[in-house]
Amino acid sequence: MRSLLVFGTNNRRWQAVCRPGFMKAGKNLVHQYRNNGYNIVLDVNSGSVHVVDDIVYDIIAMYEDHSREQIVGELSGKYQVSEINEAIDEVAELVSDGSLFAEDVYEDFIMDFKKRKTVVKALCLHIAHDCNLACKYCFAEEGEYHGRRALMSYEVGKQALDFLIANSGSRRNLEVDFFGGEPLMNWDVVERLVEYGREQEKIHDKNFRFTLTTNGVLLNDEIMQFCNREMANVVLSVDGRKQVHDMMRPFRNGRGSYDLIMPKFRKFAESRKQTRYYVRGTFTHYNTDFSNDVISLADEGFEQISIEPVVAPADAPYAIREEDLPVLMEEYDKLSKEIVKRNREGRHFNFFHFMIDLEGGPCVAKRLSGCGSGTEYLAVTPWGDLYPCHQFVGQEKFIMGNVWDGVTRSDIRDEFKLCNVYAKPKCRECFARYYCSGGCAANSWNFHHSITDAYDIGCELMRKRVECAIMIKAAQAEDEDPSVLREDVQP
Amino acid sequence: MKHIKSLKTRSMKKSMVKGGCGECQTSCQSACKTSCTVGNQSCENENR
Numbered sequence: 001m002r003s004l005l006v007f008g009t010n011n012r013r014w015q016a017v018c019r020p021g022f023m024k025a026g027k028n029l030v031h032q033y034r035n036n037g038y039n040i041v042l043d044v045n046s047g048s049v050h051v052v053d054d055i056v057y058d059i060i061a062m063y064e065d066h067s068r069e070q071i072v073g074e075l076s077g078k079y080q081v082s083e084i085n086e087a088i089d090e091v092a093e094l095v096s097d098g099s100l101f102a103e104d105v106y107e108d109f110i111m112d113f114k115k116r117k118t119v120v121k122a123l124c125l126h127i128a129h130d131c132n133l134a135c136k137y138c139f140a141e142e143g144e145y146h147g148r149r150a151l152m153s154y155e156v157g158k159q160a161l162d163f164l165i166a167n168s169g170s171r172r173n174l175e176v177d178f179f180g181g182e183p184l185m186n187w188d189v190v191e192r193l194v195e196y197g198r199e200q201e202k203i204h205d206k207n208f209r210f211t212l213t214t215n216g217v218l219l220n221d222e223i224m225q226f227c228n229r230e231m232a233n234v235v236l237s238v239d240g241r242k243q244v245h246d247m248m249r250p251f252r253n254g255r256g257s258y259d260l261i262m263p264k265f266r267k268f269a270e271s272r273k274q275t276r277y278y279v280r281g282t283f284t285h286y287n288t289d290f291s292n293d294v295i296s297l298a299d300e301g302f303e304q305i306s307i308e309p310v311v312a313p314a315d316a317p318y319a320i321r322e323e324d325l326p327v328l329m330e331e332y333d334k335l336s337k338e339i340v341k342r343n344r345e346g347r348h349f350n351f352f353h354f355m356i357d358l359e360g361g362p363c364v365a366k367r368l369s370g371c372g373s374g375t376e377y378l379a380v381t382p383w384g385d386l387y388p389c390h391q392f393v394g395q396e397k398f399i400m401g402n403v404w405d406g407v408t409r410s411d412i413r414d415e416f417k418l419c420n421v422y423a424k425p426k427c428r429e430c431f432a433r434y435y436c437s438g439g440c441a442a443n444s445w446n447f448h449h450s451i452t453d454a455y456d457i458g459c460e461l462m463r464k465r466v467e468c469a470i471m472i473k474a475a476q477a478e479d480e481d482p483s484v485l486r487e488d489v490q491p
Numbered sequence: 492m493k494h495i496k497s498l499k500t501r502s503m504k505k506s507m508v509k510g511g512c513g514e515c516q517t518s519c520q521s522a523c524k525t526s527c528t529v530g531n532q533s534c535e536n537e538n539r
Binding site for chain 1: 492493494495496497498499500501502503504506507509510511513514515516517528529530531532533534535536
């Protein structure tokens with residue numbers, strides 16, 4: 001990279017900076033966008049985020065393939081030449097220190113990554129293939145997962161925990177999610193497995209993180225108390241506004257479930273001091289104005305909220321369609337602006353898909369390995385069969401083994417192990433690849449019959465969410481340090 | 492800098508050195524169950 005020595009007027013030192021127009025050409029090295037009045041620049045390969053003024057925003061768009069003279073020539077009608085040169089120097093400094101137009105050095109790292117030995121560290125236990133609701137979008141076909149109704153026996157669950165411990169290598173933190181169907185329909189087994197897990201963690205120096213997902217129908221005080229002692233997280237399924245929820249999540253007799261579950265969920269959330277839980281809903285083609293469902297839950301007093309797009313076959317009437325995308329993008333924008341506003345008013349709530357830890361986010365190894373399905377994360381059916389994740393359960397070509405024999409289909413495991421952003425052509429061109437990590441393998445399979453493709457609608461939504469999440473951080477940074485650039489917007 | 496405010500971020504390149512301990516939560520274990528959300532997570536390695 002060609003450098004030039006310039007004298008920094010701020011620090012009064014000579015420093016090497018990188019000249020404009022001499023960059024290695026590359027696609028999506030930098031993603032810049034405007035959102036809620038902020039000019040945001042994301043450097044994809046370093047993970048750096050810069051909030052910039054209009055001059056720098058215009059310069060960065062031209063920096064890779066224009067010389068300084070060309071940039072000045074193009075912009076001198078809009079800005080003062082001295083300001084343009086000053087801004088170019090600042091951009092060049094960022095390039096020099098590796099936080100702008102950083103090179104992709106991870107593709108070499110991926111060779112070692114592919115040879116990694118994988119362990120199993122997380123199981124999704126299908127405690128029940130049965131359910132007491134009849135949710136219209138259920139990928140598990142009302143809990144049955146394309147098959148017969150069943151409850152997991154204690155013996156199968158115990159064997160699953162033994163399998164996990166035996167195959168976890170040196171990993172100490174092990175995760176077990178009680179899922180279904182509806183796990184509260186088999187609550188006795190859940191309690192006994194937690195007890196067993198607690199005994200075993202002392203013997204094997206492991207730390208179990210148990211979690212539970214429930215529709216809330218069978219929730220009672222005793223279960224809440226047990227969960228508050230033993231469950232690191234609980235996921236409480238509710239879709240938002242009553243009319244939305246009751247339409248998609250009725251009992252089998254057609255009656256809505258909202259009025260029954262909401263008081264219980266409110267009580268549960270308060271008993272956990274508004275932390276270590278999520279109320280978790282699903283939006284569909286029927287409620288593309290989903291920000292109203294998020295706000296509805298926030299106004300009910302919930303502080304940990306997740307509302308996520310439905311995953312459905314393309315021909316399902318409730319499936320999200322391409323023509324829904326413009327509305328959904330606006331909804332994410334509307335929601336993120338509202339969150340910034342409420343943060344400033346002291347009425348904070350957390351929206352899961354806008355969570356981002358810029359200072360302490362995952363390492364590159366994690367960003368490359370993705371969700372861990374088929375390798376470190378497996379699903380277990382009531383009969384003890386192993387699948388790459390809960391979404392694949394019922395599709396028998398994906399059976400990987402069982403909890404007695406272990407993983408017998410190492411070919412399936414290898415396929416998932418090699419699935420990463422560099423193996424997915426669409427990811428190579430995407431600025432969000434290190435946040436999304438290649439997305440959901442099941443989505444890719446359902447829509448493209450390949451786990452190395454990507455569910456395109458999901459990708460559009462993911463990119464939007466990353467942009468919104470970073471904007472919220474920019475707003476927080478501005479509130480913490482009022483000397484930032486935007487004089488026109490008051491906190 | 493006058494024209495740029497850089498947010499504090501973890502260096503991805505540096506995380507190649509100490510990263511990979513695997514102790515962080517598996518993404519689907521959090522809320523989602525339908526969308527891979529690695530980017531929503533935090534690192535749990537205190538020695539990073």
